[in-house]
Amino acid sequence: xxxxxxxxxxxxxxxxxxxxxxxxxxxxxxxxxxxxxxxxxxxxxxxxxxxxxxxxxxxxxxxxxxxxxxxxxxxxxxxxxxxxxxxxxxxxxxxxxxxxxxxxxxxxxxxxxxxxxxxxxxxxxxxxxxxxxxxxxxxxxxxxxxxxxxxxxxxxxxxxxxxxxxxxxxxxxxxxxxxxxxxxxxxxxxxxxxxxxxxxxxxxxxxxxxxxxxxxxxxxxxxxxxxxxxxxxxxxxxxxxxxxxxxxxxxxxxxxxxxxxxxxxxxxxxxxxxxxxxxxxxxxxxxxxxxxxxxxxxxxxxxxxx
Amino acid sequence: xxxxxxxxxxxxxxxxxxxxxxxxxxxxxxxxxxxxxxxxxxxxxxxxxxxxxxxxxxxxxxxxxxxxxxxxxxxxxxxxxxxxxxxxxxxxxxxxxxxxxxxxxxxxxxxxxxxxxxxxxxxxxxxxxxxxxxxxxxxxxxxxxxxxxxxxxxxxxxxxxxxxxxxxxxxxxxxxxxxxxxxxxxxxxxxxxxxxxxxxxxxxxxxxxxxxxxxxxxxxxxxxxxxxxxxxxxxxxxxxxxxxxxxxxxxxxxxxxxxxxxxxxxxxxxxxxxxxxxxxxxxxxxxxxxxxxxxxxxxxxxxxxxxxxxxxxxxxxxxxxxxxxxxxxxxxxxxxxxxxxxxxxxxxxxxxxxxxxxxxxxxxxxxxxxxxxxxxxxxxxxxxxxxxxxxxxxxxxxxxxxxxxxxxxxxxxxxxxxxxxxxxxxxxxxx
Numbered sequence: 001x002x003x004x005x006x007x008x009x010x011x012x013x014x015x016x017x018x019x020x021x022x023x024x025x026x027x028x029x030x031x032x033x034x035x036x037x038x039x040x041x042x043x044x045x046x047x048x049x050x051x052x053x054x055x056x057x058x059x060x061x062x063x064x065x066x067x068x069x070x071x072x073x074x075x076x077x078x079x080x081x082x083x084x085x086x087x088x089x090x091x092x093x094x095x096x097x098x099x100x101x102x103x104x105x106x107x108x109x110x111x112x113x114x115x116x117x118x119x120x121x122x123x124x125x126x127x128x129x130x131x132x133x134x135x136x137x138x139x140x141x142x143x144x145x146x147x148x149x150x151x152x153x154x155x156x157x158x159x160x161x162x163x164x165x166x167x168x169x170x171x172x173x174x175x176x177x178x179x180x181x182x183x184x185x186x187x188x189x190x191x192x193x194x195x196x197x198x199x200x201x202x203x204x205x206x207x208x209x210x211x212x213x214x215x216x217x218x219x220x221x222x223x224x225x226x227x228x229x230x231x232x233x234x235x236x237x238x239x240x241x242x243x244x245x246x247x248x249x250x251x252x253x254x255x256x257x258x259x260x261x262x263x264x265x266x267x268x269x270x271x272x273x274x275x276x277x278x279x280x281x282x283x284x285x286x287x288x289x290x291x292x293x294x295x296x297x298x299x300x301x302x303x304x305x306x
Numbered sequence: 307x308x309x310x311x312x313x314x315x316x317x318x319x320x321x322x323x324x325x326x327x328x329x330x331x332x333x334x335x336x337x338x339x340x341x342x343x344x345x346x347x348x349x350x351x352x353x354x355x356x357x358x359x360x361x362x363x364x365x366x367x368x369x370x371x372x373x374x375x376x377x378x379x380x381x382x383x384x385x386x387x388x389x390x391x392x393x394x395x396x397x398x399x400x401x402x403x404x405x406x407x408x409x410x411x412x413x414x415x416x417x418x419x420x421x422x423x424x425x426x427x428x429x430x431x432x433x434x435x436x437x438x439x440x441x442x443x444x445x446x447x448x449x450x451x452x453x454x455x456x457x458x459x460x461x462x463x464x465x466x467x468x469x470x471x472x473x474x475x476x477x478x479x480x481x482x483x484x485x486x487x488x489x490x491x492x493x494x495x496x497x498x499x500x501x502x503x504x505x506x507x508x509x510x511x512x513x514x515x516x517x518x519x520x521x522x523x524x525x526x527x528x529x530x531x532x533x534x535x536x537x538x539x540x541x542x543x544x545x546x547x548x549x550x551x552x553x554x555x556x557x558x559x560x561x562x563x564x565x566x567x568x569x570x571x572x573x574x575x576x577x578x579x580x581x582x583x584x585x586x587x588x589x590x591x592x593x594x595x596x597x598x599x600x601x602x603x604x605x606x607x608x609x610x611x612x613x614x615x616x617x618x619x620x621x622x623x624x625x626x627x628x629x630x631x632x633x634x635x636x637x638x639x640x641x642x643x644x645x646x647x648x649x650x651x652x653x654x655x656x657x658x659x660x661x662x663x664x665x666x667x668x669x670x671x672x673x674x675x676x677x678x679x680x681x682x683x684x685x686x687x688x689x690x691x692x693x694x695x696x697x698x699x700x701x702x703x704x705x706x707x708x709x710x711x712x713x714x715x716x717x718x719x720x721x722x723x724x725x726x727x728x729x730x731x732x733x734x735x736x737x
Contacts, residue, residue, distance in 0.1 A: 053736070056391045057416040075725075076707070141567030143575060162566035164714065248380040249703075252566060253710040268379045268388040270700045271416055 050277035056267075060274055067278035076254065076262060077279070083168070084259040088235035091172045096227055099179045100220065103186035104212065117187070124180035132244035135174045136161070161245060164255040171242060171256065175235075182227050189223030190216065194305065221302040229294055236287055239264070259283055335638040337371045339627075341404040342378040342385045347594060347659035348456075349375075354654050359645045369638045374400070381703055382514075384409075390630060394418050399630035401639040407443035407452060407626045408692040408702075414446040415696035415737050420629040421449035425640040431647060433664075439622040439689040440664040446694060453643040456661040457624030458589045459689050460512040461681050462611060463596070466604035468493060468503065468584035479608050483522065486585075486611040487552055493584040494556060501556075501564045506585045508549040509709060510569045510577055513587035516705040517621055519545035521690055523613045528693035535693060535701065535730050538723040541613075546719035550712050562713050574599045589623070590682045591660040607681045622689035624664065662686065696737045701730055 050067055053060035071077050106117050123131070138145050139160035147157040160170040197215045206214070239260040242250065248265075250257030259279070267276035339356075343349040356371050364370055378385040385406060390413075393399045405413065413419050426432070433441055433453060440454035464479055472493050480486035486506060493505025512518060520527060525541030528534070536542075553561045568577040572595075578586040579600045587610055596605060612619055627643045629636050645651050652663040656672045662682070663669050669686065673679035692698060708722040717725070 055416055056395050057413075057418045074729075140570070140575075142571065157567070159563050159567050162570055163563050247382055249382045249706070251710070253714045253716065254707060264379070265381065265703070268391065269381060269386050269703070270697070271391070271412060 046277040046280060049274050050281055052274045053272075054274040054277070055271040056273050057271065063274075067275045068282075070275070071278055071282065076257065079254050080257050080259045080262040083255065083257060084236055084238065087168055087171060087238060087258070088232060090168070091175050091235050092228065092231040094172055094176055095179050095182060095231055096224060098176050099182035099186050099227060100217075100224070102179070103183045103190060104216070106183065106187060107190045117183075120183055121180040124178050126178075128178075128240040129244050131174065131178065132241055135170075135177075136245055139170055162252055164253045167252055167255045171245070174241060174245075175238075182231070185227060186220065186223055189220050192305075193219045218303045219305055222304055225294075225298050225302045229291055232290060232294065233287055236283065236290075333368055335369050335635050337369055337402060337635055337638045337642055338400040339371055339373045339402040339404065339642075340376045340387065340390060340400040341373060342376060342387055344375055344377075347591075348661065351655050351658035351661070354658050355646060355651050358651065358654060359642055363641065363645050367638075367641055369641055371642050381699070382706065384699060384702055386699060391418075394630050394632055397632050399632040401629065401633045401635045402642065403628050403630050404455065404625050405452065405628050407440075407454065407457075407624045408694070408698045410443060410452045410626060410628060411446045411694040412696045412698055413628065414449075414451040418631050419451045420631060420633065420636060421451060422453065422629065422640070422643075423450050425629070425636055426450065426453075428637070429640050429644050431640065431644040433647065435667075436647070436664040437622075437666060437686065437689065439691045440624060440626075443624065443691045443694055444626055452626030452628045453647055454624060454626045454664040455646055456655055456659075457622045457664055457689075458591045458661050459620045459622050459682060459686055460518060460587050460589055460610060461620060461685060462608045463578060463586050463588045463592075464606045464608060465578065465581065465584050466606050468581065470604075472584075476606060479606060480585075480611045481609075482611055482615050483548060483613050487548075490552065490585070491555065496556075500560070503581065504556075504561075504565065504568075504583045506552075507565045507569060507577065507583055508552060509713070510565070510583060510586045511588045511592070514706065514709070515702070516542065516546060516709055517690075517692060518587055518610065519549060521619045521621060522610050522617075523548070524617060528695065530693075533695075533734065535695065535697075535727070535734060537701070537705070537730060538720070538727040543719045543723055544613075546709065546712055546723065549709070550719065553713060558713070558715070579603075590662060590679070593678055594660045605678070607678060609681055609685050618685055618688045620685040620689050622662075622686075622691055624661075695734060697730060697733045700733060704730060 049060075051064060052062050102120055106113065106120065110116075126134075137143075139147075141147060141157055141159045141162050144160070146160070151157060158166060160166050193216065197219070198211055201211050201215055237260050238258050242256040242258050243261050243264075246256050248261070250261055260283070263276045263279040263283070266272045266279065341349075341352065343352065352373060356373055360370055376387060376389045379388045386409065387403060387405065390399070390403050410419070431453070433444065433450070436454055437457070440457060444450050444452045444454055462479075466476065469475065469478065474489065474492065478489055480489050490505035493503070495502040507513070508519065517527065520539070520542040523541040523545040525539045525545060526536055527539075527542070529536050550558075553565070568580070568582045571577060571580065574580065576595065576599075577583045578588065579596060581600075596603060609618055610620055627639075627646065629639050629643075633639060646655075647664070649665060649668055652665050652668040653672060655661065656663050656668060663672070666687070669679075669683060673683055692702070695701070704726050708717075708719075708726055711717045711722050712719050716722075
């Protein structure tokens with residue numbers, strides 16, 4: 001029906017091109033409608049809801065910017081912001097470095113290279129809930145395998161997930177376990193670097209380290225840039241891992257209370273969807289600003305071949 | 307081939323278009339029930355009761371109850387049925403939802419539940435014979451919103467084997483907070499490696515909610531008359547201070563870190579079951595775990611020690627049946643709810659899990675000869691419930707945060723509870 005309407009309003013150019021355009025529109029219509037109904041509509045309506053006391057169960061009252069004002073006075077909101085930024089600031093660089101180092105190692109020619117690559121990719125195929133459950137056992141302060149190993153080496157048990165000092169570091173460790181996706185992207189980037197550069201460097205007498213430092217890394221910057229932006233967005237939206245590790249509580253001392261976890265608690269635990277919508281928009285702005293900063297800075301450090 | 311396929315498809319389409327009623331024999335109303343128990347004794351008991359209803363009252367009145375597990379938002383031990391939220395908003399609500407009783411007020415305040423008073427009258431269902439704590443959690447602003455189903459209370463669980471190793475006897479089981487502190491110190495053992503065992507970790511198991519100790523010190527969390535959550539009452543501040551002082555007497559950081567490593571376990575690694583603590587506050591339904599994993603433990607169950615010896619205190623949690631807004635069959639739903647409140651169904655309940663009945667007659671009859679339940683039955687009439695306010699879940703989470711902040715020297719009990727007093731009453735005032 002929507003298409004017929006368009007027929008009347010918009011005058012299409014005649015000919016094969018126009019028929020193609022019409023057909024193209026017709027076939028993309030399910031996606032366009034889906035996008036409008038299931039993406040654009042909720043997105044835009046959440047701006048309105050962030051200005052109300054909407055609870056899903058009730059439309060709520062319009063309260064202007066009150067939700068935003070309350071948020072800035074909410075201690076747990078700030079705690080969740082610092083937790084999330086702190087985690088992102090450590091986890092993203094760690095994942096990038098680990099991702100590059102492993103990709104470099106996996107880029108060597110060897111018979112069993114396929115097996116090695118598979119081994120590093122497997123963790124990303126494990127559902128996050130399963131990852132969390134396994135790591136919860138491994139990092140258990142009393143009975144965990146990792147502490148048992150440390151004890152064998154004469155090192156005292158570390159309260160990995162039970163002390164606020166170690167909890168975020170533990171999370172960074174677990175997140176680094178799922179670095180396989182970045183490794184694959186890095187590997188593709190590595191294969192893309194023309195062998196001519198390395199041959200030229202060899203002629204000039206460069207050693208392996210110099211080749212990595214002056215050829216591989218600069219030419220890998222587009223891939224690093226991609227991993228940085230995607231990793232940052234993913235880290236700022238961290239939810240499943242800390243949620244399942246702490247049974248939704250963000251313990252110890254709210255040190256694992258992440259931004260989206262608190263958003264979820266407000267929306268579905270406290271029935272404050274309006275407040276949660278306000279949080280979502282603040283997160284959107286934070287991600288937008290950080291991404292813009294990274295994109296702007298990329299001019300200075302990202303180098304493309306040719 | 308293609309022609310046959312077309313024929314088959316046409317037949318399938320025709321069958322799909324036929325009204326379902328034409329296939330059913332007689333008029334049967336299906337009542338859908340949503341609950342949050344994925345497995346375990348609670349689900350077993352529920353299944354038995356539902357089967358029994360379907361075969362008796364259900365058959366007679368043409369009602370079939372169909373129970374469905376729905377996942378829920380978890381926060382420690384509390385669960386919120388988030389799917390119910392979307393279902394009600396979409397007008398696809400189940401006929402009955404089984405909710406944690408302390409959240410009933412939150413749902414009722416959102417106008418998400420049907421008031422039950424008229425329906426109850428129509429089937430002559432009276433909950434006046436249930437415990438006070440069960441009834442209190444069911445009402446919000448003068449209307450009844452849930453039919454209590456089950457409950458459980460908290461008591462002091464004592465490992466007598468550990469008592470005997472320390473040369474203590476049953477006479478040493480503490481009745482007051484002072485005695486508890488003293489005995490806890492006697493039972494705490496430390497060597498060069500760190501703590502071997504603790505006498506008592508106040509925030510272990512059901513001791514974690516500040517409610518347990520606030521009430522044990524004689525505090526009140528809610529002033530219903532003025533609709534104020536009195537979380538910074540002097541007794542409650544004193545209670546949290548006591549938890550802090552007890553931990554500090556062993557070295558705060560050392561004790562706290564050790565405690566959090568042992569208290570994070572469950573099942574066989576539960577601190578009490580693993581013999582890491584001699585005393586703990588637990589819910590009566592946790593007896594299942596103890597009887598399974600530590601059947602040989604010489605266990606004594608005593609009332610929670612209180613500041614003032616004359617005070618008996620415990621608090622009850624429990625679940626209740628509610629009818630969500632938009633339920634298609636409220637009349638059939640209330641029939642099932644009435645059945646679950648009967649002595650027959652309540653007896654089935656306690657025979658299939660370690661939860662308590664909401665009827666005193668049933669608990670007394672079933673548990674009279676069970677020594678493990680002697681104290682439970684004794685304290686049951688004194689049980690309190692968490693304030694029936696719309697901000698119950700937020701209060702629960704925030705009280706846990708207060709305790710954590712205090713134990714980590716982020717704030718004092720007074721400053722933390724004063725801050726909570728301001729923020730939580732501000733939230734409450736929005737309803």
